[in-house]
Amino acid sequence: MNTNAFSYRHIGPREEDQKAMLDTLGVDSIEDLIYQTIPDGIRLEKPLDLDEPMNEYEYMTHIHELSKKNKVFKSYIGLGYHPTIMPAVIQRNILENPGWYTAYTPYQAEIAQGRLEALLNFQTMITDLTGMEIANASLLDEGTAAAEAMSLLFAVRDREQKKAEIVKFFVSDSVLPQTIDVLKTRALPIGIDLVIGDENTFEFGSDYFGALLQYPGKNGVITDIKSFIEKATEANIKTAVAADIMSLLLLEAPGKFGADVVVGTTQRFGIPMGYGGPHAAYFATKETYKRELPGRIIGVTKDADGNRALRMALQTREQHIKRDRATSNICTAQVLLAVMAGMYSVYHGPIGLKNIAESINLRARKLAEGLSILGVKVSSQNYFDTLEVTVDSQKLKPIAEKAEVNLFYADPSTAYISINETTSDNDLIYLLSIFETYIESSDSKIELNSNPSNSIPNFANRKTEYLQEEVFNSYHSETEMMRYIKSLERKDLSLNHSMISLGSCTMKLNAASEMLPLSWPNWGTMHPFAPIEQAEGYQIVLKSLENYLTEITGFAATSLQPNSGAQGEYAGLMVIKAYHESRGEGHRNICLIPSSAHGTNPASAVMAGMQVVVTKSTEHGNIDVEDLKQKAEQHKDNLAALMVTYPSTHGVYESAIKEITKIIHDNGGQVYMDGANMNAQVGLTNPGNIGADVCHLNLHKTFAIPHGGGGPGVGPICVAEQLVPFLPGNPVINKGGDDAITAISAAPYGSALVCLISYGYIKMLGASGLTKATEIAILNANYIKERLEGHYKTLYSGERGRAAHEMIIDCRPFKAFGIEVSDIAKRLMDYGFHAPTVSFPVAGTMMVEPTESESKEEMDRFCDALISIKHEIENCNSSEPNNVLKNAPHTLELLTADDWNLPYSRKQAAYPLDFIKLNKFWPSVRRVDDAYGDRNLICTCAPIEDYIEA
Incomplete structure (x- = not known):
């Protein structure tokens, strides 16, 4: 036994536990079990x-040595990716915190209120900055978000028109090149004719259904999108705008100009570039299109006591309903990154964010003046952070790279320079010195103008307020921010509390040694x-x-x-x-x-x-x-x-x-x-x-x-x-x-x-470790199957009676007691467990997958909980819904109230088994009302009372 091996730490059951589990299954060895499980x-x-x-120490040394092979130059490339400053309070308390990074998708809302609140903050931030009515809880990246916008506009083009004839989608040539490439991929198979051209000379024909603009453009130019959108609206063409989130702190919201969809990335809000991702894209639109909105929407509803509660709303799992009629295959988000970007806004608040944006813009203007003084032609006039300069790219590039600086060279005579949050005045002087070398001049002392001329045109100046909600104006000291993050974390059940046995989702250990380099x-x-x-x-x-x-x-x-x-x-x-x-x-x-x-x-x-x-x-x-x-x-x-x-x-x-x-x-x-x-x-x-x-x-x-x-x-x-x-x-x-x-x-x-x-x-x-992990995943699943035998029927098994790495337990017979599978899911919360996958792929069932990382002790606790719930079900009566399962989950507020009128004890509600006393998890709300939330869709941070009064 090599106790220093990573597999020894990653795999849950100890060797003696594995033997006991094999005995329970009636097989002599893992190899015998695999023979019975996998077909010949x-x-x-x-x-x-x-x-x-x-081993872990060897790997940390290895990955550190590899990191040193990356030459991290000062980056002014832009094109949708920018150096950022992640607040340390967010890095330590979210990115590096398993309470946040090991959580599952919040399908079980009662034990996910913290993440749901953080995502509601994100949605509010996006609707405020874009000027739109509704936003989702993030998408994958800006390119795919733009493609989703195109698909949405294609799906909703006017019903009165002959749809077959309206298939053209205009894309401004100032849109980011990678976005255009993703649009090409997505357009062709569904019959969209992509037309790429100059937005200033575009002819608004009747065979177009939509258009996409970049704001500001890839070359940094702030164009008059208001005029374009007005002309498009007159021609019955819907518009999408891909907008730089940081620029929207100074530029007017596209929604105020009449845009139908606004998309982009929130990478600039404190998320590292990471060689391309992950970053949380955003997608905002009009409420009219809420049913077509891809991805997830977090909504406000109420719980069984009438208290405010959050949940995933509307089409969260509509792919399973629509299937081949779905307009998007998106069933996920970039939650961890959206949480971090939203927290960046919470921490800085509207004043802090505006200061950051103004600093970026000011330094871009200082650089523009400095370059002009040197005699370098700066084409840019209306811009936020990106300058277009006329240069000999072949001559400039080696000089810049020798100075460890990256610019974007658009063609042999054009370069773009994008200023970012990390850029200082000293960085500007260093940049100007590179251009001094380029123009072969060294006789001038570089000085920066502290008050350069304005670069944002009047038509684009931001007049609309943003982030006035309390959450964005309350947590600006690190102490308060740390406590706010912790208050949300405490509401969420993650892998650092107990097993999450979701079938098809494989919630295994995310080892700290695998995670640490992400912060480097x-x-x-x-x-x-x-x-x-x-x-x-x-x-x-x-x-x-x-x-x-x-x-x-x-x-x-x-x-x-x-x-x-x-x-x-x-x-x-x-x-x-x-x-x-x-x-x-x-x-x-x-x-x-x-x-x-x-x-x-x-x-x-x-x-x-x-x-x-x-x-x-x-x-x-x-x-x-x-x-x-x-x-x-x-x-x-x-x-x-x-x-x-x-x-x-x-x-x-x-x-x-x-x-x-x-x-x-x-x-x-x-x-x-x-x-x-x-x-x-x-x-x-x-x-x-x-x-x-x-x-x-x-x-x-x-x-x-x-x-x-x-x-x-x-x-x-x-x-x-x-x-x-x-x-x-x-x-x-x-x-x-x-x-x-x-x-x-x-x-x-x-x-x-x-x-x-x-x-x-x-x-x-x-x-050897990978193979062992697979074997133990199969052992663990079959051990749970055997432990639940006689209490829950396993719906499907292999030809020799074994499950694979997961199994489906049938909860439909409990309808005779008035109990649905969702009641079991909610009751498991009282035992400290997240429910397995509910009603997929078979309605009324649970799909259980323990993974290889869970110990025998934890699986036994889980099985004991399910068996205890089975006994509770047997004491239920379909004609009397006031029982411990229908009322689950039970909150601390409910348990400590002066009145207790339920027909079972507080102990049965909160501590049905002894192991729960050692590590009790309290759901923060009672069962949420899904139907109310869909009928009264609220997707921003305003208190529910505001909407009730309205």
């Missing part, structure tokens, strides 16, 4: 070919468009991670660009689409999807321009092979792909999987495998071995990136040899296959910063 014929014949595992400046301050030779440390990590994932999946290559699981699905299908087109078979557009699939699968297929054909499942939860074969043969001339999850969404290794993939290949299609359940494959089998052609991986599940309350996520795709040429590219950094599709997300490597986590996870576990 798909096991790997040899171990994974990976580096020898490092050599990783955080790298611009995604910095010259690649400056990012040697990143390149080693990312290339190694690609190689590791390629080996683990049994494929030929990997792209890390997709920055969520849904983006990975979409990328995989777009690569398949490109492959068919390269063979002259672009007509192949039929995508077969099992009825049990995750709702994002059909939504992604439709976004990729495919037609969904649903295949049946058997009563045992497996794919109906005969139905699949019949439909594959029926559509063989047009079959593009099958989307399949393995092990199945029902938690079973389907023995017919190789037969299934062969049927698809025999009929001309490709097989896309959803990697949601990869935690049950690593080291034992893999997608390449079962016959898939492409899979996406959820690095925020199997490979230990924390869920962060619902994001960040990373969804890379791994592909077989024939699909390698089509891996996605980027318009600024040369990346992707030889025949690369256009970009899937804005940054070339997606959310590169958090890829460090998965790199560390694989580096420290090695082949």
